[in-house]
Structure formats: C-alpha cells, structure tokens
Amino acid sequence: xxxxxxxxxICGNQRDPEAPRGSCxxxxxxxxxxxxxxxxxxLGLKRTIRANKSGCLDQCEHGPTVLVYPEAVxxxxxxxxxxxxxxxxxxxxxxxVARLVLPEECINTRECPHKPRVKN
Amino acid sequence: xxxxxxxxxICGNQRDPEAPRGSCxxxxxxxxxxxxxxxxxxLGLKRTIRANKSGCLDQCEHGPTVLVYPEAVxxxxxxxxxxxxxxxxxxxxxxxVARLVLPEECINTRECPHKPRVKN
Numbered sequence: 001x002x003x004x005x006x007x008x009x010i011c012g013n014q015r016d017p018e019a020p021r022g023s024c025x026x027x028x029x030x031x032x033x034x035x036x037x038x039x040x041x042x043l044g045l046k047r048t049i050r051a052n053k054s055g056c057l058d059q060c061e062h063g064p065t066v067l068v069y070p071e072a073v074x075x076x077x078x079x080x081x082x083x084x085x086x087x088x089x090x091x092x093x094x095x096x097v098a099r100l101v102l103p104e105e106c107i108n109t110r111e112c113p114h115k116p117r118v119k120n
Numbered sequence: 121x122x123x124x125x126x127x128x129x130i131c132g133n134q135r136d137p138e139a140p141r142g143s144c145x146x147x148x149x150x151x152x153x154x155x156x157x158x159x160x161x162x163l164g165l166k167r168t169i170r171a172n173k174s175g176c177l178d179q180c181e182h183g184p185t186v187l188v189y190p191e192a193v194x195x196x197x198x199x200x201x202x203x204x205x206x207x208x209x210x211x212x213x214x215x216x217v218a219r220l221v222l223p224e225e226c227i228n229t230r231e232c233p234h235k236p237r238v239k240n
Contacts, residue, residue: 002224003192009129012175033175047228055132055153055173069189072123104122108167 006091008036009054010078011065024056024063032064035083040091049091061114062102074102126211128156129174130198131185144176144183152184155203160211169211181234182222194222 010033011024025032036051059065062076066086073096075086082100090096106112130153131144145152156171179185182196186206193216195206202220210216226232 002227002229003194004228007187007189007192009172009174050178052129052177053175054129057172058170067127069127070192072127072190074123107122108124109122 004048004050006049007069008049008051008091009057009067009069010036010051011055011057011059011063011067012053013056013060013063015060021060022063024060024065032066032078032080032083035080036066036087039083039087043087043092045087045092049087059102059107061112062106065102068096074107075100076102076106124168124170126169127189128169128171128211129177129187129189130156130171131175131177131179131183131187132173133176133180133183135180141180142183144180144185152186152198152200152203155200156186156207159203159207163207163212165207165212179222179227181232182226185222188216191216194227195220196222196226 012030012033013024014026014028015023017026030053033051033053040046040049040051057065057067059074059076064078066075066078068090073090078100082097086097106114132150132153133144134146134148135143137146150173153171153173160166160169160171177185177187179194179196184198186195186198188210198220206217226234
C-alpha cells in the first residue's frame with residue numbers, strides 16, 4: 001500500500017458563535033472527524049482511507065464541510081448521522097452521496113447565494 | 121472558478137518534543153502554512169490555490185509534511201526556504217520539486233526505513 005486510496009478532510013474550524021460565516025465545528029470537539037476515524041477503524045479501513053482533521057476549508061456557509069480527495073468531492077452540512085452513508089456509498093462503494101454534495105457553483109464563488117459576504 | 125486548482129495541506133501537528141515519531145510543527149506556530157498562504161496571496165493566487173492547515177497526515181518521520189491534491193504529491197522535510205520553489209515549480213509550473221518528494225515506498229508502509237515504529 002502507498003498513498004491513501006481516499007483522503008477525507010473534515011473541517012474542524014471553530015469560530016465565535018456570532019461569526020457571520022458560521023463555523024464547521026461550533027463545539028471544537030472534532031466529533032465529526034472522530035466519527036469518521038472510529039468507523040473506518042472498525043471496518044479495518046484506516047490504513048487505506050484516512051479521516052483527517054483539517055483547518056478551515058473556506059466553505060463555511062455550507063458547513064460542516066467534508067472534502068474527499070483525490071476526486072475533490074465536496075460535501076456540505078454533514079451530520080454525524082451521515083457518516084456511515086458517506087463511508088459505505090462513497091468511500092467504499094465509489095458513489096458519492098448526491099444529496100450532500102456541494103454544487104460546483106457554490107464552491108469558491110462570490111455568486112453563490114449562500115455566501116452573501118465572501119472574504120477577499 | 122470553482123474547486124481549487126491545487127489544494128495544499130501543510131501539517132500543523134505538534135507533539136511533545138520527546139515523541140519518537142517527531143512532529144511536523146514543533147513550535148505550534150504554523151509558520152510553514154502561513155508562509156505558503158502569504159506568498160500565494162502576494163502572487164494573487166489565493167482563490168485558485170489554497171494553503172490549508174492540516175491535522176496529522178501520519179507521515180511524521182518525514183515531516184514537516186506537505187501534501188498537494190488533486191495529484192497526491194507528498195513532500196517531506198519541507199522548510200520555509202522551500203516554499204517559493206514549491207509554489208513556482210509545482211503549483212504554478214506543474215513540475216513537482218523532485219528533491220523533496222517522498223518516495224512512494226515511504227508512504228504508509230511499515231517497511232519504510234525511516235519509520236521504525238509504525239502505529240497500527
């Protein structure tokens with residue numbers, strides 16, 4: 001084995017509760033990343049699929065954000081209850097979970113309707 | 121623009137100075153990530169190339185570790201003095217900096233000679 005077959009980055013950015021862009025991990029506990037990591041470990045997949053803590057992925061308005069490389073599939077509003085489905089359907093089965101995938105036109109664009117105030 | 125053209129993950133993991141596997145960011149100041157981010161901003165590239173803080177990438181023995189997606193090029197022992205070369209040669213020019221690229225046989229393998237004690 002060498003490079004990870006799938007590398008999952010789970011945003012652990014915590015901001016002030018009043019921050020206008022929101023925060024992917026309001027409690028700062030990293031529960032979503034731990035849930036991915038624990039489940040992958042249970043399934044014996046932790047050496048080929050890595051659930052990585054990440055700093056801000058800059059799609060805060062759509063958070064909690066999860067990003068899967070090498071295919072660059074971005075997920076938004078991911079909850080603990082979605083972890084198993086993402087693992088089974090996408091990371092194991094190769095089929096992204098369509099209902100959670102961020103539309104291309106929402107990523108890094110000023111025009112995204114969910115992103116009224118984009119940092120320059 | 122949509123997805124990042126290049127997404128650079130710079131490990132910011134800090135461990136105890138005595139930890140046997142070493143630590144990608146012994147000072148915990150994130151200087152390497154900030155150097156990438158600042159230089160990309162100066163070059164007007166921050167909206168297409170993102171320098172992202174990352175949690176442990178699990179190649180600690182080769183750190184400081186930098187990982188570039190979507191092509192999954194792993195760099196080891198990256199210093200502040202290497203930042204400009206990685207940006208110009210690889211991120212802008214498309215040619216990875218060979219002297220810093222981690223060999224495929226060193227990534228996620230128990231056999232890697234630099235990794236005498238691999239976590240299971």
